[in-house]
Amino acid sequence: MHDPHSERMSGSETRAAGGLALVFAFRMLGMFMVLPVLATYGMELQGSTPALIGLAIGAYGLTQAFLQIPFGMLSDRIGRRPVIYAGLVIFAAGSLLAANADSIWGVIAGRVLQGAGAISAAVMALLSDLTREQHRTKAMAVIGMSIGLSFAVAMVVGPLLTRAFGLPGLFLATAAMALLGIVIVAGLVPSSAGPLQHRESGVSKQALWPTLKHADLLRLDFGILVLHAILMASFIALPLALVEQGGLAKEEHWWVYLTALLVGFFGMVPFIIYGEKKRRMKHVLLGAVSVLLLCELFFWWFGTSLRALVLGTVVFFTAFNLLEASLPSLISKVAPAGGKGTAMGVYSTSQFLGAAIGGILGGWLYQHYSLSGVFAGCALLALFWLGFAVTMREPPYVTSLRLPLSAAALQEAGLAERLQAVPGVADAVVARDEAAIYIKVDTQQLDRTSLERLIEQAPATC
CATH class of the missing domain: 1.20.1250.20 (MFS general substrate transporter like domains)
Known part of the structure; x- marks a missing residue:
């Protein structure tokens, strides 16, 4: 054991x-x-x-x-x-x-x-x-x-x-x-004892409607939809541009993507660290969306040589990797207590819907308006996203906790409200069906030991 x-x-x-x-x-x-x-x-x-x-x-x-x-x-x-x-x-x-x-x-x-x-x-x-x-x-x-x-x-x-x-x-x-x-x-x-009720890792019917009408969550859902739409549409145009305008045989494309992904992965790390440490993730997000927009304009106006296409692809994947890594983290921060699983379910649905829209739209644009039409269409999508993202609030820098509740604590009326008065607790919701409480906390302000002691000492009320 x-x-x-x-x-x-x-x-x-x-x-x-x-x-x-x-x-x-x-x-x-x-x-x-x-x-x-x-x-x-x-x-x-x-x-x-x-x-x-x-x-x-x-x-x-x-x-x-x-x-x-x-x-x-x-x-x-x-x-x-x-x-x-x-x-x-x-x-x-x-x-x-x-x-x-x-x-x-x-x-x-x-x-x-x-x-x-x-x-x-x-x-x-x-x-x-x-x-x-x-x-x-x-x-x-x-x-x-x-x-x-x-x-x-x-x-x-x-x-x-x-x-x-x-x-x-x-x-x-x-x-x-x-x-x-x-x-x-x-x-x-390994085998499990059976399905565990857990609102942070699965879709909860109780949390579905609040998630669908949460303005900042919807902005992030729209963001991942647009990001994957741009990715899919770009992958109709980029391989063809590498052949037609870069003169690179299709059998040789692998080194372009390897270079772009390696540089893009290491390039995004400093921005993630800066955004989290300085608590400026909104600015990092807006910067990455702006770079994505500029990349598509660059492909459209200057993507006529292999050197330009490779450079554009490297910068594109730096911005893409940064957004792909930071959006789920923002969902976790913004989702209400006990709603992260539902928020991630809606987010994933938006992501796949974006992939479908991007593939269909990119193919249609290429057929009717050639490569420049695809890049222009992607730039327009990125501009729409930037317009939505500008209006979002700076996310709360919180972590989700799920703590078990004793039978006595479950009986206490107003436990969630009392915990929300604790410095560092941003949100709390009691899930009686799970005998647990979900809490969103700012770890820089919270004393977790005191919080757990407060829950354990919760008196039963009649």
Whole structure:
């Protein structure tokens, strides 16, 4: 038995975090590997047009967006593993369908089916079931890093795999990774006692409506929608620009993305540190959106040589990585106590919807207005986002806590209100069905030991 208050993750928690991070990484790898190659290799498919290529790139986002939250709720009812297994099988089936397609419509159908394996919410909920409160943020950070790493690997491995085995080989590799995910969940991830009720890691019906009418959360949801719309649309135009205007063979694109992602990753770190330490994340966000806008204008006006395209891609990915890393953190800060899981569910839905819109819009713009139309359209999207983001408030610099409540503390009327009077406590909500209280705290002001003592000493009231 491990000490429930231990500062170190137990062996089973480490296996849970590592195993589920691998499942996420393999699945995201399968989603992302087609991005840098579909615009260039997909035109060889029967019936291809730029608009249909765009639809194929974004199609997975449609089913992913609509099924994300329902699959998470289903996992609360029938268990996490059946939903995860079914989702991975559906994803593998979609990959096989795309691998055997000889027309663009077959690839589109495969991508739609891939997206129907929407297991993100169920995986995050299983992680919550298998980790203790004090280690949950750490475990979720491992999954976050695995997603970022899988995107970087996909940008490099996608072109290399496609050069060696063609598009069918690429899709067969994604099917194999999905099936490997099933083996990892079955063999490496420990068993859980059953679904844990936890509002910070899953969608809560009670928190859904407040989340949907929260102005600053909606601004962030719009932001991730636009960010992924710009990413997908740019990946229709950039590979083609590298070939047509940069004179770079499609088999050689991998080094451009590797350079851009490496520089972009290390380039974003100082800005994240500055924003968090100085508590100026709004300014960092506005700066990154402005850079994204300038990148698209740069591609539009000056993207006529390989040197200019590589430079623009490096700066683009620095801004993209910065926004991709900071937006979930802002959601956690802004979401009300006990509402983070629901806020992240709506955020993920917005992200996938943005991917679908970006792919479809980018393909349509390229077909009708060529490369310059795609870059101009992306610049306009970034300008809209900047207009919305300017009006948001500086986020509160708070951390979420979930503390168990004794039977006596549960009986106390006004416990949440009393705790909100404690210096450093920004918000508190009692979840009686979980025998817990969710609290948002400013760690620079709060004495956590005093807070826990106050909760333990809560008198029962009649």
